[in-house]
Amino acid sequence: MKDTAIGAARWRSWITGLRRGGKEASLSAAPGTPSPFWVIVQKEFGDHMRSWRFGILIGIIALACIGSIYAAVTALQSGVEAQATDTEYLFLQMFTASDGSLPTFATFVTFLGPLMGIALGFDAVNAERNKGTLGRLLSQPVYRDDFILAKFTASLLLIAVALYALGFLVMGLGLLTIGYPPTPEEFIRVALFLFVAVVYVGFWLNLSILFSIRFRQAATSALSGIALWLFFSIFYGMIVGLIEKATAPAETSALSILIRHAEQMLLLNRLSPSFLFTELTTTLLTPGVRSLGPLTTAQVVGAIASPLPLGQSILLCWPQLVGLLAATMICFGISYALFMRQEIRSRA
Amino acid sequence: MEATPWTASAGAEPIIELKGLKKRYGEQMAVNGLDLHIAKGEIFGLLGPNGAGKTTTILMMLGLTEPTGGSVRVCGLDPARNPLTVKRRVGYMPDDVGFYEDRTALDNLMFTARLNRIPSAQARQLADRLLERVGLAEARDKKVGAFSRGMRQRLGIADVLIKQPDIVILDEPTLGIDPEGVRELLRLIRELSRQDGLTVLLSSHHLHQVQQICDRVGLFVRGELIAQGDVPSLARQLDQDGTVTVELAVGGWNDRLAETLASLPGVKEVRAENASEIDSETGAADAAQIAAPTTEDAVDTTLVALVCDRDVASEASAAIVQGGGRLLAMKRKQYGLDDIYHRYFEGGTRA
Numbered sequence: 001m002k003d004t005a006i007g008a009a010r011w012r013s014w015i016t017g018l019r020r021g022g023k024e025a026s027l028s029a030a031p032g033t034p035s036p037f038w039v040i041v042q043k044e045f046g047d048h049m050r051s052w053r054f055g056i057l058i059g060i061i062a063l064a065c066i067g068s069i070y071a072a073v074t075a076l077q078s079g080v081e082a083q084a085t086d087t088e089y090l091f092l093q094m095f096t097a098s099d100g101s102l103p104t105f106a107t108f109v110t111f112l113g114p115l116m117g118i119a120l121g122f123d124a125v126n127a128e129r130n131k132g133t134l135g136r137l138l139s140q141p142v143y144r145d146d147f148i149l150a151k152f153t154a155s156l157l158l159i160a161v162a163l164y165a166l167g168f169l170v171m172g173l174g175l176l177t178i179g180y181p182p183t184p185e186e187f188i189r190v191a192l193f194l195f196v197a198v199v200y201v202g203f204w205l206n207l208s209i210l211f212s213i214r215f216r217q218a219a220t221s222a223l224s225g226i227a228l229w230l231f232f233s234i235f236y237g238m239i240v241g242l243i244e245k246a247t248a249p250a251e252t253s254a255l256s257i258l259i260r261h262a263e264q265m266l267l268l269n270r271l272s273p274s275f276l277f278t279e280l281t282t283t284l285l286t287p288g289v290r291s292l293g294p295l296t297t298a299q300v301v302g303a304i305a306s307p308l309p310l311g312q313s314i315l316l317c318w319p320q321l322v323g324l325l326a327a328t329m330i331c332f333g334i335s336y337a338l339f340m341r342q343e344i345r346s347r348a
Numbered sequence: 349m350e351a352t353p354w355t356a357s358a359g360a361e362p363i364i365e366l367k368g369l370k371k372r373y374g375e376q377m378a379v380n381g382l383d384l385h386i387a388k389g390e391i392f393g394l395l396g397p398n399g400a401g402k403t404t405t406i407l408m409m410l411g412l413t414e415p416t417g418g419s420v421r422v423c424g425l426d427p428a429r430n431p432l433t434v435k436r437r438v439g440y441m442p443d444d445v446g447f448y449e450d451r452t453a454l455d456n457l458m459f460t461a462r463l464n465r466i467p468s469a470q471a472r473q474l475a476d477r478l479l480e481r482v483g484l485a486e487a488r489d490k491k492v493g494a495f496s497r498g499m500r501q502r503l504g505i506a507d508v509l510i511k512q513p514d515i516v517i518l519d520e521p522t523l524g525i526d527p528e529g530v531r532e533l534l535r536l537i538r539e540l541s542r543q544d545g546l547t548v549l550l551s552s553h554h555l556h557q558v559q560q561i562c563d564r565v566g567l568f569v570r571g572e573l574i575a576q577g578d579v580p581s582l583a584r585q586l587d588q589d590g591t592v593t594v595e596l597a598v599g600g601w602n603d604r605l606a607e608t609l610a611s612l613p614g615v616k617e618v619r620a621e622n623a624s625e626i627d628s629e630t631g632a633a634d635a636a637q638i639a640a641p642t643t644e645d646a647v648d649t650t651l652v653a654l655v656c657d658r659d660v661a662s663e664a665s666a667a668i669v670q671g672g673g674r675l676l677a678m679k680r681k682q683y684g685l686d687d688i689y690h691r692y693f694e695g696g697t698r699a
Contacts, residue, residue, distance in 0.1 A: 032467065033462070033465040033466070033468075034462070035465075036462075036463045036465070039459070040463075043459055047448075047450075050450075131446040131447075131448075132442065132444050132445055132446025133446040133447060134446075135412075135440075135442035135445075136440075136442060136445060136446060136447075136460075136507065137463070138412060139410055139412065139435055139438075139439075139440035139442070140435060140460060140463040140464060141431075141432040141433075141436045141464060141465075142432075142435075142463055143431070143432070343407075343413060344407065344412045344413070345403065
């Protein structure tokens with residue numbers, strides 16, 4: 001028993017040693033004190049919680065969500081009355097249905113989530129630099145990568161808390177108003193949807209941290225972030241639409257050509273993180289979705305029109321999730337490389 | 349002038365050791381072949397004009413910038429290889445130190461302490477004691493945003509000390525504070541160094557301040573250390589060939605007096621110029637100082653500089669009086685840090 005404990009300790013120190021290039025693993029530290037990484041995370045989390053910025057954001061998003069619930073509930077009530085709605089996954093429709101007056105919860109998250117990520121990250125590093133605290137902080141025994149990772153972690157934690165709180169709030173309100181409890185599968189689907197939303201907002205957060213490292217002015221970095229956000233949420237779809245029209249083959253072309261064109265367009269669309277997120281949301285919240293690409297009539301023949309089980313839905317959107325995670329990691333990699341090379345001078 | 353590497357005197361092992369340190373930014377050499385040894389418990393002043401490479405050198409000592417060449421040893425460690433150990437033992441206050449403005453002074457100190465993994469009870473005690481020591485005990489729970497410049501600097505000192513370092517590096521600590529504040533700050537630094545045996549490295553372009561508290565200074569120009577040592581030894585380095593310059597203000601100067609003076613034993617050279625024609629480059633301040641008591645007959649006053657290999661002041665005064673001249677003022681020229689600074693920096697920029 002004791003041996004295994006010692007073995008585990010040695011194993012752990014070996015791993016930290018490997019990570020830190022040896023030698024410093026045994027840096028003297030009083031037992032029970034948190035590592036500098038968590039100290040920064042705590043401080044950042046506290047700073048965000050107290051900031052006006054976060055209060056305003058959460059206000060906007062909460063209002064939007066409550067509005068969307070209202071729209072969803074009215075849509076569901078009229079739909080159920082008219083027997084138009086498939087009652088099998090009624091609860092999930094809380095997140096995807098709308099009576100047309102307001103966008104759905106999922107749409108709101110797609111649109112406003114990035115704003116939250118950008119708002120929490122755009123001045124992460126350059127504000128520290130401009131306030132002259134960066135030099136002081138980095139002259140403490142802290143690794144540089146721990147610093148940006150801690151910034152990212154703190155904001156991501158906050159985003160996760162906020163999104164899950166909102167999601168569960170919507171579920172609870174929905175439960176009260178429609179009086180229709182979720183099945184375990186529906187609950188898991190919502191939880192997964194919220195997880196995916198955290199990943200998606202995390203991507204934007206990371207991108208804005210990258211901008212905050214690259215640009216010395218907080219305003220420049222915020223504007224670049226917002227520009228990209230608008231580009232991907234609004235213009236990118238339009239541009240792809242234009243290209244699609246311009247390159248569309250004649251309707252009488254062979255099936256293979258038509259399919260190839262459709263797939264190329266899909267590929268172009270999928271370069272946009274918001275498109276990936278939309279696909280993820282659709283698959284997770286609408287179990288009836290069976291495929292995200294073009295399907296021929298021949299492929300559908302004989303298929304039973306039934307919702308996909310959870311495992312199959314996850315399988316269907318797995319590549320999209322991996323794509324988002326990869327984009328996040330690429331951003332982090334670039335931030336890391338940039339930050340490591342940067343000069344640490346106060347206000348210079 | 350060639351920088352002579354200071355060799356550690358007996359018993360004092362160098363705690364900071366730089367050898368042939370180089371840093372290149374693009375085409376420009378920010379630091380060029382710097383050799384520096386700083387002994388334990390010393391207050392060393394890194395003196396140089398803006399852009400001389402002082403901050404770059406400091407950043408390399410902390411492992412915040414990688415040197416292009418040469419080696420750095422701080423507490424016997426290479427900061428690029430063991431950044432955490434070095435940063436744990438070195439307290440660094442950047443120029444224009446910044447704090448989290450919407451946090452209190454105590455919060456800021458506690459944050460630093462926790463980053464250094466000091467248990468919070470101990471950190472709390474330390475913070476209270478340090479705030480007391482730098483005279484900020486009353487401002488403990490005030491937000492740093494409301495602090496004046498001098499208060500920030502003092503908080504910066506507390507912030508540096510809370511990790512209980514062996515070495516304290518202060519980058520331009522006196523920048524932008526009023527004279528009274530500067531005096532207080534310097535007294536504090538000196539006290540800390542003497543009481544706690546701290547090694548202090550401070551960079552500045554304010555020579556007078558450096559002169560007040562430093563055991564040794566290094567003159568740093570264009571990435572090169574052109575001279576180092578204590579202030580008297582720097583003055584000696586400046587006095588070429590060990591000559592002494594005696595400055596005299598003489599009324600009724602004539603060629604005969606010049607001959608008499610030149611014939612005095614030990615005098616190598618006699619330079620005379622009329623007080624009204626003194627050109628500013630040769631030290632107008634000194635000239636004005638010497639000529640000051642004789643404003644009414646300034647036109648008649650001649651400033652004479654005797655370059656000699658020993659102090660000939662008494663012989664010279666006797667000779668002038670006997671020769672019928674009026675000796676109005678006399679001064680043996682002392683090289684202050686001002687002259688040293690001026691001279692070296694001029695030499696540095698011209699080179």
